[in-house]
Every structure is written in C-alpha cells, then in structure tokens.
Amino acid sequence: MQVEARIIRAVLPELGKLFALSVKEEDYSDHFPDIDDPDFKEAWIEGLKQEAKDDRNALARLLKSPRFKYGRVEVKEDEVEDLLRGLTEIRFTIRKTSLKKLSDEELETGLADIPTKNPEVQIGFFAYLLMAEVQERLIQEIS
Amino acid sequence: MVFDIVSSTLSSPLLEEKTELDEQLGTPWKVIVLNDPVNLMNYVVMVFKKVFGYNDTKATKHMMEVHEQGKSVLWVGEREQAENYAYQLQRWRLQTILEKDD
Numbered sequence: 001m002q003v004e005a006r007i008i009r010a011v012l013p014e015l016g017k018l019f020a021l022s023v024k025e026e027d028y029s030d031h032f033p034d035i036d037d038p039d040f041k042e043a044w045i046e047g048l049k050q051e052a053k054d055d056r057n058a059l060a061r062l063l064k065s066p067r068f069k070y071g072r073v074e075v076k077e078d079e080v081e082d083l084l085r086g087l088t089e090i091r092f093t094i095r096k097t098s099l100k101k102l103s104d105e106e107l108e109t110g111l112a113d114i115p116t117k118n119p120e121v122q123i124g125f126f127a128y129l130l131m132a133e134v135q136e137r138l139i140q141e142i143s
Numbered sequence: 144m145v146f147d148i149v150s151s152t153l154s155s156p157l158l159e160e161k162t163e164l165d166e167q168l169g170t171p172w173k174v175i176v177l178n179d180p181v182n183l184m185n186y187v188v189m190v191f192k193k194v195f196g197y198n199d200t201k202a203t204k205h206m207m208e209v210h211e212q213g214k215s216v217l218w219v220g221e222r223e224q225a226e227n228y229a230y231q232l233q234r235w236r237l238q239t240i241l242e243k244d245d
Contacts, residue, residue, distance in 0.1 A: 033229055033241040044230065051234055084186065088236040091181050104180035132183060139185050 005071050011127040014098075015063055015090070018127065022093035023056060052089065059086030062134070073134055080142055087135045091128055098124020171244040172225035174218040176237050178209050190235045191217065194228060219244050 028045045035041075058079045062068055075083050098120055099107065106112035107128075114125050176187075184206055191202035195217060208215035218228055225241055232239040 028233075033226065035241070047230070048233060084189075085235060088182060088186065092236065095181050107180045135183055135186060139183075139189055143189070 005069065007126055008071060008130060009069050011123055011130055012063065012069055014123045015127050015131075018090055018093050018097065018124075019056070019059065019063060021097060022090055025093070026052065052085075055082045055086035055089060057086075058082035059090060062086075073137065075138070080138055084135060084138055087131045087138075091131050091135075094124050094128045094131070099128060170222070171219050172222045173216050173242045173244045174225050174228045174232070175214050175216050175240050175242060176205070176209050176232060177240065178213045179238050182237065184210065187237065190232065190237060194231045194235070 026049065028048045032041045032044050058075070061079075062073065062075065062083060065072075065074060067074060095107070101117075101121065102112050102125075112125065114122055117125070187206045187209065188199070188202045191197050191205055192199065195202075197205070205215045205217055217232075218225065222241075229239045229241050
C-alpha cells in the first residue's frame with residue numbers, strides 16, 4: 001500500500017471507534033423502495049442487515065490483523081467482496097460523523113483544506129482516505 | 144331500464160382486479176442509481192459489471208451519468224426483477240430507487 005505505516009497506526013484507534021459506531025447506528029429503513037408493503041419492507045431491511053454482518057466481519061478481520069498496521073492487507077479470495085462492502089459502509093459512517101462538516105464537493109474533489117481543520121476532521125479524513133486506498137487496491141487486484 | 148353493458152360505467156370488481164393486475168405485471172419499473180460523494184468511481188463501475196453483467200464501456204457510461212447528472216437509469220423492466228436488482232445494488236451500498244416507467 002502507498003500509505004505510510006505511521007499514518008495507519010495513527011488512525012487505527014479511530015477506525016475502531018467508527019467501526020463500533022457503524023454497527024450501533026446501522027439503519028436501512030430508508031433503503032426500501034417506495035412500495036406500500038410492510039411485510040416486504042421488513043424482509044428487505046432484515047435481509048440487508050443480515051448480509052451486512054459478513055461485510056463487517058471481513059472488515060473487522062482486516063482492522064484486527066497484526067500486519068495491517070504495517071500496511072499489509074491480507075484477505076481471503078472469497079471475502080474480497082464482503083470486505084469491499086464493509087469498507088464502503090465505514091466510509092459512509094466516517095462521512096456522516098467525523099467529516100460531516102465537509103461539503104460533498106470538498107470530499108469528491110479532495111480539495112478540503114485539511115491542515116486547517118480540527119484534529120477530529122483530520123484523523124477522520126485520513127481514515128477515510130486509507131479505507132478508499134484499500135478499496136482501490138482490492139479492485140485493482142480482482143480486475 | 145335499457146343500457147349497453149359494454150359502455151356501462153358501473154364498476155366491476157373483476158375488471159378492476161384485472162386492471163390492477165395488468166398494472167402490476169405490465170408497467171415497467173426503472174432501477175435508478177443516485178450519486179453519492181462516498182463511493183469510488185471504479186467501485187461503482189465494478190458493481191454495475193457484477194450486478195448487470197455490463198461490459199466495461201457500458202458500466203463506465205452509467206457511472207459517468209450518475210457522477211455528472213446525479214442519477215442514471217440502469218435497467219427498465221418487470222417489477223420483480225427490478226426489485227431484485229435494487230436489492231443487490233443496495234447490498235453494495237449504492238443509493239438505489241425504483242420508479243414506475245410511466
């Protein structure tokens with residue numbers, strides 16, 4: 001990975017907290033299509049919740065891996081898709097929490113003036129980029 | 144009383160049922176993906192390829208539509224299949240909605 005190991009070690013504690021937060025605040029209620037069918041809605045949301053567990057487990061294994069703090073990503077081939085989704089979920093959590101004060105444009109263009117932001121935003125931003133970097137590399141590997 | 148049964152305006156449960164059924168079965172539904180600031184472009188392309196079996200060119204075209212226009216219609220067709228696609232896309236955390244193709 002093209003990320004300095006000391007940056008990874010600096011953001012890992014925050015990633016642990018954000019991971020816990022993403023589990024606590026999971027909410028799929030706005031994911032259901034606009035269809036008036038309560039039973040179907042319940043099944044839809046429950047399905048997404050159940051399947052998200054595998055994604056989080058794959059991400060948890062990465063974050064707990066002793067080698068990850070040195071920049072090594074090790075993932076079983078049959079867990080790559082789970083991990084990709086897990087990474088996306090935690091990036092959404094970071095977006096909604098640590099980076100909530102940044103505009104979409106700042107985030108998409110990467111032009112946010114991070115050095116002037118408070119430490120929470122700075123660490124959140126590096127965590128966000130780190131997770132994106134892992135995703136990029138995983139996608140390259142499987143393409 | 145004399146009336147023409149064909150042009151009767153009296154409601155018929157059977158006719159209403161058929162109309163509703165026709166609507167459910169016949170009206171195409173659109174699977175629409177909305178833009179978000181989080182998902183990476185190559186991630187979105189990868190998901191479109193996996194879910195719809197699109198080639199790289201078509202998946203990239205839809206991704207660019209999402210990015211530049213805020214949304215893209217990925218698929219139009221029968222409701223059940225549209226729901227299936229929407230579920231898969233949401234599984235990948237893409238913001239997806241369904242709309243009737245009126």
